[in-house]
Amino acid sequence: MKKVAFYTLGCRVNTYETEAMAETFIKNGYEVVDFDDYADVYVINTCTVTNIGDKKSRQMIRRAKKKNNDAVVVAVGCYVQVAPEEVEKIEDVDIIVGTKDKGKIVEFVDEYLKNRKRIKHVENVMSIRHFEELEIDEYQDKTRAFLKIQDGCDRFCSYCLIPYARGPVRSRKPENILMEVEKLSRNGYKEVILSGIHVASYGKDLKDVNLIDVIEMISKVEGIERIRIGSVDPTFFNEEIIEKLKYIDKFCHHFHLSLQSGCDETLRRMNRHYTTSEYKKIVDNLREVFEDVSITTDVIVGFPGETDEEFERTFEFLKEIKLSKMHIFKYSPRKGTKAAEYKNQVPESIKEERSKKLIELDKILEHEFIKKHEGKVMDVLFEEYKEGYNWGYTKNYIRVGVESQRDLSGEIINVKIIESRENKAIGVLKEVK
Structure with a gap:
């Protein structure tokens, strides 16, 4: 073979x-x-x-x-x-x-x-107008499955090459999504993660369907217990959409809302389509509706023209809104993007210094978020058995470890959180669901 x-x-x-x-x-x-x-x-x-x-x-x-x-x-x-x-x-x-x-x-x-x-x-991907179907019957991961429902991006952020790599927005037909989800359910999968290059654009090229419609459709599939979405443009979450999500029990209360900068001037140079006040309002609305919500983000440091003052605004903004996890990236010039031609490129040493400062803040905020859950009983979908511990994730994406004599992979079990340890939690089993 x-x-x-x-x-x-x-x-x-x-x-x-x-x-x-x-x-x-x-x-x-x-x-x-x-x-x-x-x-x-x-x-x-x-x-x-x-x-x-x-x-x-x-x-x-x-x-x-x-x-x-x-x-x-x-x-x-x-x-x-x-x-x-x-x-x-x-x-x-x-x-x-x-x-x-x-x-x-x-x-x-x-x-x-x-x-x-x-x-x-x-x-030439810029001329492609149809979603390419890729068939998957059997996934390597036996507990949750990534499901590609969208391709392409038309946002053209000034630092990003992806629109040129992936082409315009193309959405997968709802009936094809449903067929794959039903197949996943039959094969024992309990969680699906809806993914795309710009997943919030789903349905833009179709008639009378959007991302919420897809989530509602999947929620009716028996055997699927959790629906999670990948990185989503924050502006997608208006009050009407948040209200609809509130009534979908299988939807996981974890939102990855890419911020990139906590300074409005920097956001404008990035060609991001929101302000920090608009972003904060979305975060506040999500927290008001979903009590246990986890909001994570991406942040770029050292974007061209980012002064010390602009970086400090980002730092203070992140301290104020207290997200549960931040992925910090140092700006990387990409040939063919507008930002690569901007003046006032930031030296690598300053990028490194700013990156370290935000990484330290992230460690503090992530630990604070997990610690708030001590004493709570939460459902955990276990994925891995290692050295006497089962590891899995809560619906709001806290990694939880439980000591056990048997492999619980693929099971959803009630766990009482007893201790927070930096970027994870330790719990004890309550009952099998």
Whole structure:
């Protein structure tokens, strides 16, 4: 049996697409092995959000050939799409595929094995208007499944290459989403995570359907206990939408609302479509409706022109609104974006200093959020059994560990939170649900 190995960089959409490509190989007689193992085919699903993503993508492409010099090395995804000429310079890559036609991956490998000529398949994604269906019957993770329902983005933030890598907004048909969710339920999955490049845009290219409609539809599928959504543009959550979500019991009270900066001047240069006061109002509205809500975010430090005063405004804003988790990124210039051409680029040393300050604040705020839950009884969906402890997540995304003699993976159990430990909680079992 031929062997294939995958390495995935970047977002949940990439994770989903890797699952789909893996299944295509399995259906064609391949065995999926770890990337560090010997394989006949190595597939690197690349990312281009940051320079680090580009660099890591190149490293993994080169590493693959060292495992097996005769292996077929395939580079796919966002980095390939926006910088095909850079990828072509890497001698070790045999097949180059952009963000379109990942479902044809085995066909490309078969063609290469037949002719032994390098294949380049990078199309103009800006002209794509239809959602590419990728079929998944069996996920590697047995407790929760990422579900790609949308692709593309039309926001064009001044720092971001993703609209150029993924093209315009395309939404998956509701009936196809429902079919996959029902299949997941039959296979024992209890949680689905709705993912997309700009998931709040879902339905923009369809008629009379939006993200809330999809959530309501999935909530009626028997066996699915939890519905979670990925990163969502904060402006999506107006009062009407929040009110609708309140009545969907299966919806998880965890919102990842990407902020990027707590300073209005910086937000304008970023071409973000909200102010800090509008963002705070959305946070306040969510907290008013969902008592146990967890709100997480992304923040970029060292954006071009970010002065000490602007950074301090961001720091004070984050101290004030007290989010439960922040992912801190140092600004990375991306060739082809407006921000890369801005004057007053911030030195790396200052980015590092600002990043450390926000990371320290994040540790404090995350611990405070978890500590508030001590003494509460919460449902936990367990995912992993390791060294005598079962680990899983509450509906509002607190990682919880429980000491146990048996593996509880895939079960939802009531747990009493007894202790908070930095970025996680320890609990004791109450009863099986």
